[in-house]
Amino acid sequence: MPSRLRSAAAAALIALSCLLVPFGALAAWAAYGLADTGRYVTTMAPLAADPDVRNAVADTVGADIMREVGHRVDTGPMRGTMGPFVHDAVHSFTQTRAFRLAWDAGNRITHDAVLRALRAEDAADALHEQPVTVDLAPVAAQVKAQLTQDHVPLAARIPVEHTAVAVLPARELALLRKGFDVLEIAGFWLPVASVVFAVAGIALAVQRRRAVTATALGTALGGALLGLFVAVGRRLTLAGLPAGVPHPAAGVVYDALTATLRTVSWLLLGLGLTVALITWLTRYVRVLRLARRRRASAPPPPRAGV
Incomplete structure (x- = not known):
């Protein structure tokens, strides 16, 4: 193969390799990373102690409890009286070991x-997609128990039901499933390629x-692009x-x-x-050594007048 053609082919392969670096890392x-439940839980575990996350959870759970109270109990004064207690109780619960376990x-x-x-x-299941949901009832039950233990008025009347909170809407599951299949394939083959x-x-x-040198610099550029993608x-x-x-709270979760x-x-x-x-550096040192050898092997210059 002619040297020019070899150089062009090598440059194309190296450029393609460096281009795949950030996309391979993402895939x-x-x-x-995200698809491993154990790693995901381990990554999210420290966030239970983050103030922004605790405030977001407390506000969400407290609002759900008060919404259920409003649906079940048609007394405005009760809601006004219980609201601050519920808010404080939920915030207090987020600082306990029970919350971290939950x-x-x-x-x-x-x-x-x-x-x-x-x-x-299952194709039959795909025709009847249901949204992915989580249940807030265990957390609400813990808050109710704490309020009751603290002798908060009417705390025993707080309804605790299985409240399904949608995590993934049904209409997006088909598209997400296809994208996830592609990621599972690309996550292996892109880095290998x-x-x-x-x-x-x-x-x-x-x-x-x-x-x-070109491959190394391209890899460094790929790393910089990956950091830019994340930002x-x-x-x-x-x-x-x-x-x-x-x-x-969303920023804390994204960063984690x-x-x-x-x-x-x-x-x-x-x-x-x-x-x-x-x-x-190795090339520079090699050039210096070659220069010294040439100077050492060169004949001495003739003396003047000889």
């Missing part, structure tokens, strides 16, 4: 339910040292939230879920720059 994160259990149940819905293969293209490009290159995704995600969803991506982006950036620097 692998979605397929093997938080982990709720995340595990929700994640399992979402995965079952996304991995469903990136490595294969890089190795093939370096092996095919006429000047392999330069090819290694832009955070802004777009928060901007697209419904009005009732608190942005501080994408922490691995940010770490990977910095690793790719650091690894790429390090390899490029080492390659350049």
Whole structure:
């Protein structure tokens, strides 16, 4: 193969490899990070102690309890009297060990339910899609028990029912299921293809040292692009939230879920720059050694007057 053609093919393979770096990392994160229930629960567990998350949970659960009270009890004074107690009790409950256990259990149940819905293969079930929901009754029961223990008036009359809160709407499940199937395939093959293209490009290159440097710099650029994707995704995600969803809590959840991506982006950036620097330094040292050898082997200049 002519050297020009080899150089062009090597450059194309290396460029394609570097282009796949951020997309491969995103796909692998979605397929093997978000789709693993144990990792998801472990990632979300520390958020039970975050003030923004606790406030969001307390406000949501407290509002649901008071809404049920309003539906069941047609007394305005009761709602006005009980409202502050319910609010304080829910906030107090979010600081207990029981809440942390309920938080982990709720995340595990929700994640399992979402995965079952996304991995469903029964065509008959697809015709009768149901939204993925979670039940707030256990948390409401804990709050009611705490209010009753604190002798809050009329606390025993708080209704505790199985309140289904939709996590994924039914109309979006079919599209999400197709996207999840694609991610599971891409999460494996995109990183593999990136490595294969890089190795093939370096092996095919006429000047392999330069090819290694180009691959390293491209990997660093891919890491930087991955970090940019995460930052832009955070802004777009928060901007697209419904009005009732608190942005501080959503931002904390987003940061926790994408922490691995940010770490990977910095690793790719650091690894790429390090390899490029080492390659350049070895070439520089080699050039210096060759120059010294040439000077040492060169004949001495003739003396003047000889």
